[in-house]
Amino acid sequence: MTRPIAPSKRKDPLARTPRPLLPPSARSRTAHGLTLAAAEGRFALQRCEECHTFLYPPRDACPHCLSHDLPFTDAPVGGTLVAGTTIRVTNDTYFRERMPWRQGIVAADCGPSIIASLHGGCVEGSSVKLSLQLDKAGQPVAFATPLEETSNMRDDPQLRELTADPKHRRILITDGRNPVAPALAKALLRAEATHVFVGVAEAWKPFAGEADLRAIEGVEIVPLDLTDEQSVADLAADIGAKVDILVNTADHTRPVHIFDKGAARRLTETLDATLAGAMRLAQAFGPVMLARGADGTNSAVAWVNLLSVYALAAQPAFGTMSVSHAACLSLSHWLRTELRPGGVRLMNVFTGPLDTEWYQTVPPPKVAPGQLAEAVVDGLRRGLEEIYVGDAARDICARLAANPKALEREGGL
Amino acid sequence: MTPAKRTSYEGVVLAVPVTVPYQRFSIESAQWWLGRALRALAQSAGISHRQFDGFALASFTTAPDTAIGLTQHFGLSPRWLDHVPMGGVSGIISLRRAARAVQAGDASIVACVAGDTNHVDTFRRTLANFSRFAQDAVYPHGAGGANASFALIARNYMNRFGARREDFGKLCVTQRANALRNPNALMKKPLTLDQYMAARPVADPIHLFDCVMPCAGAEAFLVMREETAKSLGLSFARVLSTIERHHAFAEDDVQYRGGWAYDIGELYAMAGIQAGDVDLVQTYDDYPVISMMQFEDLGFCGKGEGPDFVRGHSFEIDGSFPHNTSGGQLSVGQAGAAGGHLGIVECMRQVMGIAGPTQVGRARIGLASGFGMINYDRGLSSGAVILAGESR
Structure with missing residues (x-):
């Protein structure tokens, strides 16, 4: 029997936030x-x-x-x-x-x-x-x-x-327009997260999952435009010290052919929404999370990046998405190192094609939003750094390990 | 392949037992402590330190220096040099190697010197960097250091052989009584069994008085041939036999015996005596459970009989089984690698009849043992020496 941990009381504004310390970290290379x-x-x-x-x-x-x-x-x-x-x-x-x-x-x-x-x-x-x-x-x-x-x-x-359990912790989902947002919010609340902030840019523009999201008890929609530095900074000033787990759901999946007219501009747009968006989030939310790594029961504990498995191997049909997610993966590794002094974990979630509108043309197996959400919760509860969600993602991962050239030549989905 | 029969240590003697009185913390370096020990050796031997043509060093805190650098630091020009980074067993190892060197004529007088300083943060640094296996697989689990490792060994020993905390306490309390007669012991207050039992827990079942106190200090002695000692007019102790063993009984899940058990027959056969002939014993007492294990493995009782042996004997200087007569590391202090020499130096004094306030009445034959180096889950090294007085 384990005694259940109590939720955090309201923080005493006069109390000093303990500085995060790290356990002994020397390891041999073999280890x-x-x-x-x-x-x-x-x-x-x-x-x-x-x-x-x-x-x-x-x-x-x-x-x-x-x-x-x-x-x-x-x-x-x-x-x-x-x-x-x-x-x-x-x-x-x-x-x-x-x-x-x-x-x-x-x-x-x-x-x-x-x-x-x-x-x-x-x-x-x-x-x-x-x-x-x-x-x-x-x-x-x-x-x-x-x-x-x-x-x-x-x-x-x-x-x-040794984990990043969402229980009694507060979550920020950065892009509520991502079709996985409602499923993620529900799964995290089921895992006893206390509150889920969901960022939405230009809230006056309706989107598919909006009604669903707004109906979830414990969810609070907040203004957040990842392409706007001021918007990201404003939200961080408002709720930055209350974000214990940040789930970056930014995505911009558009089919663009490399020889298409304007493809470079499309790539730049995609990178602005994803890569530069992640950078803006890191700049605004990273420092405060880093500082709150040992802040009691609801200390800052994890940063989650949802990435396509095609970050690992270019998928020509979704080339700009592959490029942007590969770049986001590199940023992820950078950010992971920078968050380490605070004891804040960074988990990369690699998914196969989602069962959502942008992957309409892709044959199954596809990942249902609920499946992805459960995998995120499981990964946090186990304190993982890399998870692969769905058969397609695991397939790519295994083929990449076996022979990256074979994967490159076979291309396709 | 049968091991070659070992030649005896006939004609090899130890002389000039030296202790540089310990301090809880020191602002000085290890080199300072080692230098003082070397000087005491030279002064007591009545010769210049430049006449030591062999030098064996044991220390954890000379970094970045090794024994080589210290030859220049101390103005030595030895023709035989050794650095023995083996903690609790370093004294026995230095002695064994030096004995063979003087027997073979590779050196005439070997100074075996051990010492460490203890700055305010020295102990933590030593623990954090002790070994690769400890870094990879032990220290990140609560950073308990040796206390945690010995807690697991003690817990297993208690579960398996029925030892109780009171049994460990009896050894600690007795050693404190012995230490009160040793002016160099850091512990100056008597210890009762009630105090022992009520002490604060450190890593269950290890409590405060099961632990040695890290400190600064040095121990040293000279190894030479009998005729050398006589020509210098030095009294001495004879080396009857020695053993060492590393990484014995790897198959045991948790350590409940040390390498002594492997070599004990040879130890007594070479000395030509039985365990019962030993008048006093200096065990390596980094924790009392290890002393109890040594009573078994050194042949004073059978495996698992340690607790009963402790209940049936008295361990004072004038007790039925004089043990750790100086107070041992538990009450004198653990000056790093000097801890592996403390028992040898005290054993020398006893059989030479110069132990003064801690002198055992009948001290013809003494045994000192070493144990050391928790690389991962167990102490890897064990060693022992049997010494006798001049007249034997």
Whole structure:
């Protein structure tokens, strides 16, 4: 049983906002194999290609056969908590504010002894489930949870440090005109977000999901035009300190052929709405989120960018969209580094074609807005950095890893 | 492949036990502390430090210097040089290597020197940068340092063998009583079992008095041949046997035994004695559970019998099992790598009959052990030495 966390009280305007601190972040280069798995929510350990032994901590030679061929491989998550302790004293400034901290030795079913941070429900001698999580410094840590789901499990204070759970947090969805906005708002509120701001430019212009959005309790429409620096700055001045999770839904999907007359202008328009829009958001909302990374239960915790999977591999039929999302991805990596000192995560959500009007001509499988929204909530609850939504996105991702040239030649959707 | 039979340490002796009294915090550098130890060695031996033709260094805080740089710093010109970055086992390792060097004639007099400073932030930095495995896989879990690692080992040992906090407390309380007779001990106040039990928790089941206090200080001794000692007019302790072992029992999920258990037969066989012949023991006591583990692994009782052994003995200087007679690291302080030399230096004094206020009545044969280096989840290194007085 985990005690449910209480929603934040109204903030005392005289109280100092604690400066965000980061946990110890030194890692060996090899250990970033764990980072890759943790970013995607996989539990992967090194497994020797020659003697098939699972290894931990990360090594550069197998202690059984000295092979140096030690790829990170998805591993069974089961284990037994052999011994646990509750650390109450530390010299580290980050952990000092978060004492006590539970830690234990888990004998993993696949072999190694794994020192892991422990969910409060873990009991010595019992089976546990292992995962890799990204901590506030963006570095990988092993975590053990009890096998059985228990109530309020996600409210465990240690787990909450390692995730970006929307519960009791306030959200900004930046472009309400994106057809996924109503589904996103509903899913986040179901996940117990306290409030959802939805930005809409030129609110007098009606749009498809408007009535749906306005009908959701907990949603507040706010003026936000991502192509207008002043508009973005005004909103940040108004609600910037109340945004704990920012979901950037800016998109501008238009079919343009590269040889079309005016294609360059169309590209510039697309980049203004998406890339420059993201930049304006980063400038206006980034600093205040960075500063609020340790601001209690509803601290700033995550920045979410919805991207097309065609950010990773150009899709000629939607060339300008591919270009703009590829550029947004690069900005994402930049912004992720800049948000790190605040412990604020950046999650990229790669989707296949959405089941919306702009992809009318694209055959299935397509991603329904509800499916995307659930994936975003799941990614936040698990503290992920990269998620792939829908079969098309996972297909592109796998083909890209297997042979990017094959993907390029095959083109098409 | 049978291991070659080891040659004895016949003719190898230790002389001039040196302690540079510890300080909780120091504004001085490690080099300052090591220099003082070296000077005390030279003064007590009645020769110039330039006559030390061997130098073995153990320290965590000389960075960016290693032993090489210190030869110039201290004006040494040795023909045999070693740097032993092995913490709690460094004393035994330095001693073993130096013993073979003087036996073979590679050096005549080896100064084994260990010391560390303790600036206000030294300990945190040492913990944060201790090892690659610790950086990757331990320290990011609450940054508990050695306390957390030993908490897991202690918890497992308690679960498995029925040790209680009172048993650990008995060792700590006794060592404090011994320390009150040692003017160099940092801990000056008596400790009762009630105080021990009521102390604040640090990392369950480790509480305040289970932990050593990091401090600045140095320990040192000389290794030479018996005839060298006699020609210098120095009294000495004989080396009867030694062992070292690294990364033993990798198959244990959680450490409940150290490498001593692997080599203990050889330790006593080489010395030509039984465990029962040992008059006093200096265990490596970074935490009392490790002392209890050493009673078992060094053959004073069987595996799992540590708790009963502790309940059945008294560990004072005049007790049934004189143990950590100087007060050990728990009550003297842990001056970094000097902690791995404290027991050897005290053991030397005991068998040489010069321990003064902590002298054990009958101290013909003493055993000192080392343990060290929590690289990930366990202490990797273990070592031990058996020393005897001149007359043996």
